[in-house]
Amino acid sequence: MRIVFMGTPDFAAASLQKLIDEKYDIAAVFTQPDKPRNRGMSLSFSPVKELALQNGLDVYQPTKLRDGSFTELLRSLKPDVLVVVAYGRILPEDALSVPTYGAVNVHSSLLPKYRGAAPVQWAVLNGDTVTGVSTMYLAPEMDTGDVIFTVKTEIGEFETSGELFDRLMVMGAELLHKTLRAIENGTAPRSKQDESQASYVTMLDKSMSPIDWSRSPREIVKHICGLQPWPVATTEIGGLTFRIFKAEYTDTVTDKAPGTVVAADKRGIEIACGGAHTLLITELQAPGKKRMRAADYLLGHPIKVEV
Numbered sequence: 001m002r003i004v005f006m007g008t009p010d011f012a013a014a015s016l017q018k019l020i021d022e023k024y025d026i027a028a029v030f031t032q033p034d035k036p037r038n039r040g041m042s043l044s045f046s047p048v049k050e051l052a053l054q055n056g057l058d059v060y061q062p063t064k065l066r067d068g069s070f071t072e073l074l075r076s077l078k079p080d081v082l083v084v085v086a087y088g089r090i091l092p093e094d095a096l097s098v099p100t101y102g103a104v105n106v107h108s109s110l111l112p113k114y115r116g117a118a119p120v121q122w123a124v125l126n127g128d129t130v131t132g133v134s135t136m137y138l139a140p141e142m143d144t145g146d147v148i149f150t151v152k153t154e155i156g157e158f159e160t161s162g163e164l165f166d167r168l169m170v171m172g173a174e175l176l177h178k179t180l181r182a183i184e185n186g187t188a189p190r191s192k193q194d195e196s197q198a199s200y201v202t203m204l205d206k207s208m209s210p211i212d213w214s215r216s217p218r219e220i221v222k223h224i225c226g227l228q229p230w231p232v233a234t235t236e237i238g239g240l241t242f243r244i245f246k247a248e249y250t251d252t253v254t255d256k257a258p259g260t261v262v263a264a265d266k267r268g269i270e271i272a273c274g275g276a277h278t279l280l281i282t283e284l285q286a287p288g289k290k291r292m293r294a295a296d297y298l299l300g301h302p303i304k305v306e307v
Helices: 010-021 047-054 069-077 119-125 161-185 217-226 294-300
Strands: 002-007 025-030 035-037 042-044 081-085 103-107 130-137 147-154 233-237 240-253 261-265 268-272 277-285 291-293
Touching (some): 002 010, 010 047, 010 161, 103 161, 119 130, 119 217, 217 277, 261 294, 277 294, 291 294
Antiparallel strands (some): 035 042, 233 240, 240 277, 261 268
């Protein structure tokens, strides 16, 4: 089966690596144009481009997709299947009909839930206990195509978005392999999405970082976990803004106002939440400091406790 692969970040690179390992005939790889990074603004390659070059694959990085040149190039490559994994751009409709068996996509949610960007993060932020990966046929509208396969997984209570992302990345690569084999064998199922169950999510931004201590302890834990590795949850304590990485539940009941420091000791920093409960911050980063255990920070920086 002749494949054209399109993808950009690490999540996509895992799927490309699976295709390489399984010795698929990869006609070409498409990825986003190189972007300047760091202070020197030197151009850096996407993880997909780096992997493709390491394996001697042809790489294309078009800046335009809708002027007709991309579709013509795709036709010249004569793909049986177009595989799209986190490419980062919407493909023109005429390109979807070029591959013999269509275009397929790997999406990190249980469609039709969490269409759009950052589905992994929102599954954690919303406190879901189960998520997964879907493969689908691409359609002109974002993430609306017929579903081929899904695979589910439980979300750990304190699992971060980054940790879940790494697991789903591997699951997605395996599911893609299963999907392509089914297409090749003529046994791939095709299920329309239930539009009444559809939901859409957007990218995260730094405005989401501050913790709202009036929320329940679980909502705050999911906020902390969901915003890792970026943009990371924050809170102000004693006039300083801390980045918060880990927190634990407690059995403490308090009448203190949400956001009040109830205790600061060798366990960490205990703060009042909504519902008369507290949460224990166990790992943080102070301005200009490294990420560390809250107890270690307190050794040299005592924090005032409300009496």
